[in-house]
Amino acid sequence: MTPMPATREPMPPATAPPKPTRDAALAACLFAIDPIGLGGIVLRSRIGPARDAFMAQLRALLPATTPIRRLPAHITDDRLLGGLDLALTLRSGSRIAATGLLAEVDGGIVIIPMAERLDRALVGRLAATLDRGVVSVARDGVMTERGARFGVIALDEGIGDDEATPEALCDRLAFKLDESMLNDHFVWPTARAIAQARARLGRVTAPEATAVALGQTAAALGIASLRAPILALRAARAAAALAARSAISEADAILAARLILAPRATTLPAPDQQPDPSPEPRQAEPDPPPEARQTPPDEPQPDDSGPDPTAQELADRVLDATRTALPLDLLAALALLGNPPRALGVTAGKSSIAPGGSRGRPAGVRPGRPGGGAHLALIDTLRVAAPLQPLRRRERAGSDAGPRILVRAEDFRIKHFIAPVRAVAIFTVDASGSSALNRLGEAKGAIQLLLADCYIRRDQVALIAFRNRGAEILLPPTGALARARRSLAALPGGGATPLALGIDAARDMALAERRRGARPLIVILTDGGANIGRDGKPGREAAARDARAAAQSCALAGLASLVIDTAPRRNPFAAELARLMAGRYLPLPFANAAALSTAVRAEAA
Known part of the structure; x- marks a missing residue:
């Protein structure tokens, strides 16, 4: 018997090499149109030419006057939110407030390097400021608020799943990009085109069917946060503005779902239920008498209209398009698990922290005397003593000339450190x-x-x-x-x-x-x-x-x-x-x- 010739089976799609996509560039364009509304971008990438080129293209899309600040890893609360201007306070003898970094960047961009190692307290302050859009500053003993609306670019250089940007920050940023998405297969628009889209953004309308479709898609993908469909709706509006449309189209909604909802998916969408091939015929019921059909005027009329068929059809199409846009590794993992993955504990990937000591990461200051391994925090000591200088000079009136700055023991502040154990x-x-x-x-x-x-x-x-x-x-x-x-x-x-x-x-x-x-x-x-x-x-x-x-x-x-x-x-x-x-x-x-x-x-x- 002659053997059958060997046939070559086609390679399954899951093992095929990924094709170059334009998603990273599209996300950058949408972010440049509405940086404050979309929150920001989480870019998981190591330092290299691809990341540098992407950041340079993104900066070119922003207006030249956009304030851009990098967030230092060990920034203090006074520098972040605003506090006492020590030099002017010592010169004038009265409290003078200084503007914090978040207030300085109002209307601009904050770049966070090594976002995977952000301190938990710093993440909380950033998240609160992103939600409120203002920071509170004490001036002359009175708390005042200053605008602090900004977009965030979180540069994640972590290795493995245990090192990642904190979820509290990721939830407020629209886009999650990976190093593999950075490529040059995209013709970037000009800064003028982005500026025109930014001017049209306020006139773009969002049909109710689009909001319903994005919400249903998020629910089908197992996304629990309500911020995700809201960010997707804002991204769809920005996409419509970029395409010079006055209303969000189906293509804009699909693009927003692919860029924002697909990376956040925690479960596979449930398969469509097939209709029963042999349904039992229903017997016709007699019409009720006229008096039974009357409804009292003080009771609301029942709504038997059901869901809008147009919104339901749009939701199905958006969900189908998003299902095909799920990353292959995520698709395989979700199919293997069969259930939504549980969130990792807050201690995953973290070492124990020992407070105190003279080594480690700076963690503020506290009252105390230097010595015995404790280091004097000179600037903070002067900050405490500065507002009291006029009073102390009056107390020394009539005595011999003393130092220009009077510092007492109760003013001393020492540095506080925490170190991983x-x-x-x-x-x-x-x-x-x-x-x-x-x-x-x-x-x-x-x-x-x-x-x-x-x-x-x-x-x-x-x-x-x-x-x-x-x-x-x-x-x-x-x-x-x-x-x-x-x-x-x-x-x-x-x-x-x-x-x-x-x-x-x-x-x-x-x-x-x-x-x-x-x-x-x-x-x-x-x-x-x-x-x-x-x-x-x-x-x-x-x-x-x-x-x-x-x-x-x-x-x-x-x-x-x-x-x-x-x-x-x-x-x-x-x-x-x-x-x-x-x-x-x-x-x-x-x-x-x-x-x-x-x-x-x-x-x-």
Whole structure:
């Protein structure tokens, strides 16, 4: 029999290379037409020629007089919102308010570099200002408001899903662009064309059917925020103005849904319900008598008109067009999950924060005296003392000439810092006996799972193995995945169990890391079969006594600990060690790498 010739199946659309799109350029044009109404752009891209070219084209579309400011990473509240002008206050002897950055950029653009690392408090102030459009400034003891309406360009340089622009800011910005969308397959309009569209924007009308269609599309895509359809309607109005139309058309609504609603989708649209192929015929009902059809005049007439068929048809077409515009990776993820993804916790990708100290990120000032590691905040000290200079000079009237600026102890302000606390998980693994290979394999997998997000969490892991007559540090505290893999490549097993020496080695490492400012966690993987004491001599009773003493020394040092019982059945001695260490006991006779890493993360949180 002659074999059938091999046929080549076409490549599915999901694996086809993405085609160049004009969405990024179109989003930039719409933003240039209505920067304040659309909120802004989140651009997830690394520094490079593509991003620089996009930013240059966007600046060229804006009026030459548009104020543009970059937001410093560690900007103070006085500089952001407005506060006391120290130089003029010292010169005049009375409070003189200074204009903040947000008020200076009223009607312009704020560029936020490294938006994925914005402080939570700063995000809250930006979000509140975007909502209100004003900032409150104290002047002569009275709170006044100044206009602060601006658009935002958030430059997101994060790596992975754990580093992203905060959702509270993304929700208020219309467009979410990716580095892959930046290309030169677009003929940019001139600044004059954008200016003409900006002048026509106020005269563009939005039919009710368009608002209904965008709202239904957002609901079908699982978008919970009401800001998304509002921003989509504003984008559709800007698109109509760019096309010199007096009203929003279907093409404008589809473009707005593709640019704004599709990137925010959290679920796949439900498939259209097919009609029943064999519906049962309904029997005709007799008409009611005339007196039954009368409605009292004080009651509202029932509305049996139902939804506007024109709005429903438009909503279906917009939804169909948006479904085809969903990104391929998002489409595949949503189809795989089948359910809308849950939001990540607020602690995802974040390290613990330690307040105080003399190192770390500046976090304001507080009253206090310099010394003992505390640094004087000179400018803030002078800011507090400045309004009191006239009074203090009058108090010194008649005395000898003194300093021009009178500063007292109660005026001192010292700098306040917060620094991320480095967490160190110290795995202390029982490498003895016939089950050592399984236990060590699980420890290797757990360490590599924990190291996968060490770049984001700034955490570290270490590995100590104890067997025969001693304990050996196989992996010092590190966050380097390549180094950990090399150290874990060859790990011997078998022999006796010096459990006390393993606990002592973990305690010494934990104390050393705590002195360096880290937050250590001792993780002991053992089946509880200690048979070698601290002196290196065999004997189960002496080995158990030394292990209890080592566990108590960890508790006295206040070290966090986790004892993982790897015996086939629960070992009471392992549970006793956890109690003596004031730690947690976790029996995992059939543990795997994922279970271990999950347990360690939960304990270290």
